[in-house]
Amino acid sequence: MKNYAYVREKSIPPSPPPLIEVGVIGWIRQNLFSSWFNSFLTLFSLYFIFICLIDFIPWAWGGHWNAKSLRECMDLDPNVACFSVLAARWEQLLFGLYPADQYWRPTLTFVFLILSIIPILFPRFFRYFWFSVIYPGLAIWLLWGGSIWSIAIIYIGVIFGVASFTVLSKGVIRSTSVNLTLSIVITLLFFLFLSSTLTEFLSYLIPISLPFVESLRMGGFTLSLIVGISGIVASFPIGILLALGRQSNLPIIKMICVGFIEFIRGVPLITLLFVASVLLNYFLPPGTNFDIVLRVVIMVTLFSAAYMAEVIRGGLAGLPLGQHEASASLGLTYWQSQRLIIMPQALKISIPGIVNTFIGLFKDTTLVSIISLRDPIGLASTIRADTKWNGIYWELYVAIGLMFFIVCFGMSQYSQYLERKLQTDK
Amino acid sequence: MSSTNLPSEKFRLGMLLSDTRYRGTSLQVITFIIFVAVFFWLVDNTLKNLALLGKDVSFAFLGMRAGYDINQRLIPYTNDSTHAMAAFVGILNTLLCAFVGCIIATIVGVFVGILRLSKNWIVAKLMSVYIEGFRNVPVLLWIVMVFALLTEFTPAPKAFKGANPEATMFLFDSIAITNRGTYLPAPVWGQGSTFLIIIFLISVLAVIFFIRYAKELKKNTGRNMPSFWISIGILIVPTVLFYFILGKPVELNYPYLKGFNFKEGIHLRNSFIALTLALAFYTSAFIAEIVRSGILAISKGQTEAAASLGMKPNKIMSLIILPQALRVIVPPLISNYLNLTKNSSLAIAVGYMDVRGTLGGITLNQTGRELESMLLLMGFYLSVSLFISSIINWFNRSFQIVVR
Incomplete structure (x- = not known):
């Protein structure tokens, strides 16, 4: 037996990886400077962000909030934002021409809106669903009065x-x-x-x-929410029915649905809104004249119902045929199998598309400014027509854009959360 | 002995609704009756209303003198032209905006979509901000914002005046960006320019034939040709050669300042630029998402399989990934083009005279023919939409994966 001078009994503990491969430095090396082209892109992006922020941050940060008019802002410091217009006119941007002593009504409606959405969004609170059912009536009563x-x-x-x-x-x-x-x-x-x-x-x-408030006084973000939410609520069931009609094997029903969907999808929303404001009186019995906001809501609903139908049809087409056959062989009727087997799966597949349609609808509510209703964009031009604020642009646009961004981005984030939650196959 | 006959049951009226053999038909009959009834009710109402107003349905107004000016036009038009001509000018303006917008949107969208997949964290995040920013803010707001940017933050033409002007023109004094619009050099077609155009068209044809030949050669012999460089050569060399042989028949007419405004050159109005750019950027955010999801839809196994066959990365991209990704990308891409075309009806927000501004705007108000104008307008948009969806259908048919 040979004598060994030294035998290692324990393995050497692994030495830490080189400092430039781990931690912050490693991450930066791998993600930002992995090649010369990548480094160039990184530096270019950093420069781009820098030149964007170097002007924007001082502009927004040092903005005036208390000036009485744009002239006063300019006298104070012409290089920063004049948010005073928001301070002076925020009530209009939110409520339009709603009577000032009644502002609590749209505010309360908005608070109730959030409360009524919670049971739908989060299944934990589903036992409060009754409130979501009575909410539409409550909102109409609060907003219009009577x-x-x-x-x-x-x-x-x-x-x-x-x-x-x-x-x-x-x-x-x-x-x-x-x-x-x-x-x-x-x-x-x-x-x-x-x-x-x-x-x-x-x-x-x-x-x-x-006290009764007439529709023409509704405006601002309240109007966007009225049109947007009622359109979303009403277009969803109509869209499901249209999608089923289009998939149906009854030729006449299928033809009517296809014709409706293709017609609506073929024309811009603007023309439909013009029909609502100019032409609808031709189609109704002489002497009928109903509320302009209701007309707009109907048109927006029909418009997004057609898009919704196509999204849901995509979901239906994505289901394997076996699902239909299996439910039929279990002896379920058409409506039972739709309700219990087909629709839950089809809707799950089409969540991203459905939410995109909702977002599109909510953004499209701004088009009502073209038929001279006072949505936020329409109000922006009204405010600019005031001599005090003549010539102001960015402060208003940034504020309006931010309001829409928050709502729409929130919706898309929720849809991603829902997709993750309903993912059963992984 | 067993019988295969169905149990015979006497027909009852209730079976029309309860028996699945008859229910479909009776439902359809009921729907059809309701549909026809509603349709006739609407038509009847319309006729009654028109009679009350003392109007009739007639398209004769299209032949009458329009009497209004359109500042942006692609074809000759004066206020003596007919309403039909005004509508046509509007249609051309809509199509111009849609065409330019689609090209810009595609280029920007593809670029942003690919960069969003970049491994470079900061670039990917920047592109996400771009996409989310444009997608979540109404397009109408973008249009008015770009318009405000163009009219408020660009110098007036008079700022270009004098020895030490406040503003200067770009690209060797050829492009002037002012608050009245952008002025570009205009080509002047001199003698022999027709011949030059014919030469160019012939070389385009030659390139098409050459690419076919190169493909055929590759298929038959497996030999590769540097087809990209040869095509570029065929495209450019003859035209440039003849340009000098013919003595420079095409010249550029540069815009110059005269009085308080620019003269000559091509004048792009701010309304057109604002509408087109805003629509293009807005749509490009959607296109970027389509491109990204199209590329992600191709499973990694495809790349790996191609690599294990020994293909080079650029060949993998052009022969394996792109053909499959395009099948996913193209249909929604085209329907986004359609969206852009329809959104161009927002032109009224910046005063660009598209078909909704002429036919559905001034003509409608002047003649009081709401019904006819709206019908024509919807007919136009519908035919554009049907045309585009027939392209999508054709694409889907011809590029479907062939399944046994």
Whole structure:
């Protein structure tokens, strides 16, 4: 046996990697300066960011907030922002021409909006969903005013219809479709003959009402939210129905849906808004004249419903055919299989597209300024027409852009969160 | 013995709704009746309303004198021209804005989309900021902002005056950017320029034939040709040669200052530039996302497989990745072109006279023919949209993966 002078019994502990390969330096080397081209790009980008910020930060940071007019701002320091216009006119940007003593109403509506969205966004709070159901009526009443019963009667009518359906189903007639038709007829009769008397009676009994505010006074970000949110809420179900109609094997229904979708998608929203403001009176019985905001909401809804239909159709097409066949072989009816099997999966696939449509709709609400409603962009020109603020641009545009950015970016971030949460296959 | 006959049941009226054999048909009949009824109700209302206003439906106004000026036009037009001519000028303006906008949007979008995939952290983040910034702010706001930028922050023409002017022209005194618009040198077509154009067109044809030949050669023999450089040569050399042989038939007419404004040259109005640039940048953010997702959609296995076959990186990109990525990219890209075209109807915000400004704006207000003007306007946009979607369908048909 040989004698060894030295035998290593333990392995040498690994020496730390070279300092330039790890930590901040390593990261910088790998990500920013890996090649000469990359280094050039990095330096160029840094320079670009520098020249952008060198002007913007002092401009925004040192901005005036208390001046009375643009001239006063210029006298103080012409090189910085004049945010005084926002300080002076922020109420207009938010509420338009809404009566000043009633500002609490849109504010409250907005607070309720956030409360009513929470149960939809986060399943943990789903037990408060009833509030989201009553919210639309509540919002309409708060914003436009009038007697609370003229809105509540719609809810009463719907409850009445549902109740009649439940009673009928327990009765002698077995067929669901016949019962459904009957209860719809009953509800319509209720609205035609009973509702106005009942409204008057209830208003007399419990008089709760707010001063009426006409639609032309709605404006600013409130108007964007009114048009945007009602469009989003209404276009989603219509879009689902249109998508199903387009996939349907009933030729006439399919033809009507395809025609509608292609027509709406083929023309710019602007022309549809012009139809709403100029042409709609031609198509309705002589003498009808209904609210311009409602007309705009209807057009925006139809517009985004067509886009929604295409997005959902994409989701439906993405599902394997086996899903349809499997649900049919389980003996589910068409609506059961749509509700339980097809739609949940198709909607999950199409979340990004749906949210993109919502974002597009919300951005498109600014187009109402072209038919002279007072949305934030329209108000910006109104404010500039004031001699005090004549010539001001960036402060207003930056503020309006930021408001839209926050809402739209928030929506897209939520959609990414939802996608991650619903990802079941990984 | 078993019977294959269906259990015979007497037909009842309720079966129209409850029996799946009849339900489809009866539903369709009901829908159709409702549809026709609503349609006739609308038409009836329209006719009644028109009768009340004492109007009729007639397109005769198209042949009448328009009586208004259009400051930006591609074809000769005066206020003595007809309304139809005004509409046509508007259509050309819309198409011009859409065409230029699509080209800029594609270039910027592809560039940004690829850079967003860059391993360089700072570049990737910068591109994300660009994309999110443009996508999440209304396009109308971008249009008015670019317009404000162009009109407020550029020098007035008179700033170019004098020995020591406050503003100078770019590119050897050929381009002037002012608050009244941008002035570019205009080409003057002298004698022999037609011949030069014909030469150029012939060389374009020659390039097409050459590329075909090179491909055929590659397919048959496997030999590679430096086709890029040869094509560039075929494209440029004959035209340049004849340009000098013919004695420089095409010259540039530079804009120059006269009085308080620039004369000669091509005058691009700020309304056009603002609309086109804003639409192009806005759309480029969407195109960038399409390009990025198209490239990411190609699985890494494709790159690895190609590399293991011994292909070089640029060959992998041009022969393996791009052809597959393009199949994903092109259809949404084209539908974004359509969006840009439709968004160009926002021209009214900056006073650019597109078809909505002429036919759907001044003509509509002057003649009071709302119904007819809107019908024509929608017809125009619809036909553009149908044309573009037929291109998409053609693309999808011809580039589909062929499955057995």
